[in-house]
Amino acid sequence: MGALDDGHFSGExxxxxxxxxxxxxxxxxxxxxxxxxxxxxVLLQCLGEDSNREGLKKTPLRVAKALRxxxxxxxxxxxxxxxxxxxxxAGLDSGVGQAGGAGGLVVVRDLDxxxxxxxxxxxxxxxxxxGYVPSGQRxxxxxxxxxxxxxxxxxxxxxxxxxxxxxSALHNGINPAGVAVVLQCWHIQxxxxxxxxxxxxxxxxxxxxxxxxxxxxxxxSGVFENENGxxxxxxxxxxxxxxxxxxKTHNQTSANLCWCxxxxxxxxxxxxxxxxxxxxxxxxxxxxxxxxxxxxVATILHSLGExxxxxxxxxxxxxxxxxxxxxxxxxxxxxxxxxxSAQRPMHQENGxxxxxQDEMHSVINIPFWSQCEHHLLPFHGVVHIGYFHASGDxxxxxxxxxxxxxxxxxxxxxQERLTRQIAETVSSAFGAEVMVVVEANHxxxxxxxxxxxxxxxxxxxxxxxxxxxxxxKAIFLRSVSESAAxxxx
Numbered sequence: 001m002g003a004l005d006d007g008h009f010s011g012e013x014x015x016x017x018x019x020x021x022x023x024x025x026x027x028x029x030x031x032x033x034x035x036x037x038x039x040x041x042v043l044l045q046c047l048g049e050d051s052n053r054e055g056l057k058k059t060p061l062r063v064a065k066a067l068r069x070x071x072x073x074x075x076x077x078x079x080x081x082x083x084x085x086x087x088x089x090a091g092l093d094s095g096v097g098q099a100g101g102a103g104g105l106v107v108v109r110d111l112d113x114x115x116x117x118x119x120x121x122x123x124x125x126x127x128x129x130x131g132y133v134p135s136g137q138r139x140x141x142x143x144x145x146x147x148x149x150x151x152x153x154x155x156x157x158x159x160x161x162x163x164x165x166x167x168s169a170l171h172n173g174i175n176p177a178g179v180a181v182v183l184q185c186w187h188i189q190x191x192x193x194x195x196x197x198x199x200x201x202x203x204x205x206x207x208x209x210x211x212x213x214x215x216x217x218x219x220x221s222g223v224f225e226n227e228n229g230x231x232x233x234x235x236x237x238x239x240x241x242x243x244x245x246x247x248k249t250h251n252q253t254s255a256n257l258c259w260c261x262x263x264x265x266x267x268x269x270x271x272x273x274x275x276x277x278x279x280x281x282x283x284x285x286x287x288x289x290x291x292x293x294x295x296x297v298a299t300i301l302h303s304l305g306e307x308x309x310x311x312x313x314x315x316x317x318x319x320x321x322x323x324x325x326x327x328x329x330x331x332x333x334x335x336x337x338x339x340x341s342a343q344r345p346m347h348q349e350n351g352x353x354x355x356x357q358d359e360m361h362s363v364i365n366i367p368f369w370s371q372c373e374h375h376l377l378p379f380h381g382v383v384h385i386g387y388f389h390a391s392g393d394x395x396x397x398x399x400x401x402x403x404x405x406x407x408x409x410x411x412x413x414x415q416e417r418l419t420r421q422i423a424e425t426v427s428s429a430f431g432a433e434v435m436v437v438v439e440a441n442h443x444x445x446x447x448x449x450x451x452x453x454x455x456x457x458x459x460x461x462x463x464x465x466x467x468x469x470x471x472x473k474a475i476f477l478r479s480v481s482e483s484a485a486x487x488x489x
Contacts, residue, residue: 029068032303036064039296039303040376046289046296048329049412055373056412063376066444067304070116070123073154074305081148082173085141089134105231107131107238108145114443117187118156118312119260121297121320122378123443125212126153126162127184129244131235132170133177133223140174148173149181156306156313159185159259163219171221178222180235182246186212188369188378188443189261215259216246262319293321327371327412358388361395362476364483366405372444373412381440381456383422384483386476387432388465396430404429415440415459423461433464435476 037060044051044059051060111128130145152165167181189212223231239246297317298308306313366383383405389395408421415438423436439458466473 033061033064033068035303036067036300037061039299040064042296043293043324043376046293047324047327047412055414059374059376062374066375066377067300069154070114071155071304073151076151076154078148078151078169078173081144081151082140085144086174087139087141088137089139105131105133105234105238106139106142107235108142109239109242109244111146111149113150113153115153115155115157115162117260117262118158119316119319120262120323121156121300121316122188122262122323124159124185124187126159127244128153128166129182129184129235129239129246130166130170131180131182131224131238132174133231134174135177136175138174138176140170145170156301156304156316158312159183159215159217160219163217167219167221176222178220178224178231180221180224180232181219182235182239183215183217184244184246185215185217185259187215187260188212188380213259213261260319262322290321290325293324294318297321324371324376326369327410329411359391360386360388360472360475362386362479363396363398363401364480366398366402368405368409368418368438368440370409370411370413370415370418370440372442373414375444376412377443379413379415379440379442379444381438384437384439384476384480385422385426386435386466386479387426387430388472389430389432396426396432401426415442415457419459419461423463427463433466434462435466435473436461437477437480 040060040063041051044056049056051057107129108131109129111130113126113128114123115126116122117124128146128149130149132140148169149166152162152169163181163183167179170176170181171179220227220232223229224235226232236246294317297320301308301313301316308314308317363385364382366385367381368383369378369380371377372379385401387396404422404425408418408425419436419438422438423434426432426434426436437458437460439456441456445455462473466476
């Protein structure tokens, strides 16, 4: 468990102006930002991109700012948050029953956090629930529970250590009868990595959350150290009041061992286990381009204040590079199963000299992953495609449309461009009149400080009849809406 005063903080005056080593801190911040920018330029170059092209010119700076924001917890002290936020409340003397009889368990639910996975440098989502039993007339301001949790979330983490550090810091800071921390965590899947041994979580209320790796972890101190104690039952019951359904299990170790899906990239050793060090040795054989990328990521880790040689971080640069390579600029071919852009026009005459009647067809919820070219952070979601085809003709196979979506998703992208490219390709390849809707969650909306948890973005591209026929557009959008309402995947 982490110590209460883990981190660094220079302090500030009442008017908000920092004192102490302000000039030194600003100089250090500028140096580390430049180091990260230079490393990001290496990554972009090795991906076949031009960092000077429009859309990427400021990406190195944006990435540096996002990473520093996402790891600001290294530069914060928990005691500066807790001190001054403890309030004496009568009836909470430790000598009177558990928490003084009149005072009992305090629970704050549904704290939405984001952290960076120390195994692969990708952000993961956290829903944090904190409970504590006050003692000695010490009650902490409720907002401080969230702020303490956020200090440790804003570091390179794994779920169990995050829970332990939050629990330890609160216990040391409040001196309660006990503290409990429950974390529900979701980690983005790798497009090219097979199914993890972990539970695959489905969250229907969040766009594209299906297929994320899920971990559920606990940490307890004081009266919560007894896993079978009544106080744990009280905590879980209070969580369940608002639909947070978690079951206390005795061993979460197996979930942690396979928490990060990138671990499947590690190289097996002779005893049947995997080794991140062997993973790094193997990466040296991947060529100068990947070796340069791995060195650049190690530089980023060092610039953030981490030690790249720390046991948990040894394989991290290699795993992050493997993720980025999914989006390497390349002239891949879309598998159209024999179809070409020379398809017949939608209005084709039949043997009687009249036109076949066109039918609308909808393909809903095609999942995709992509990488935002502005911040090098993932965005993910679903694509809906509507098109007209002649009555009696075979509809476009879903697998073909999935290939098109995958082709354009596996690039450095922006959602607006992705939507337009899918529509134009379907129209060009099949002579179709097309409408495309893309719904996506952008990690950059949360992990770099904006904190718009649960927000999603929808974009539309229309070609042909959909651009002139409001009824056709409305019918397609209704099919998408009905699909979402029914929970269709």
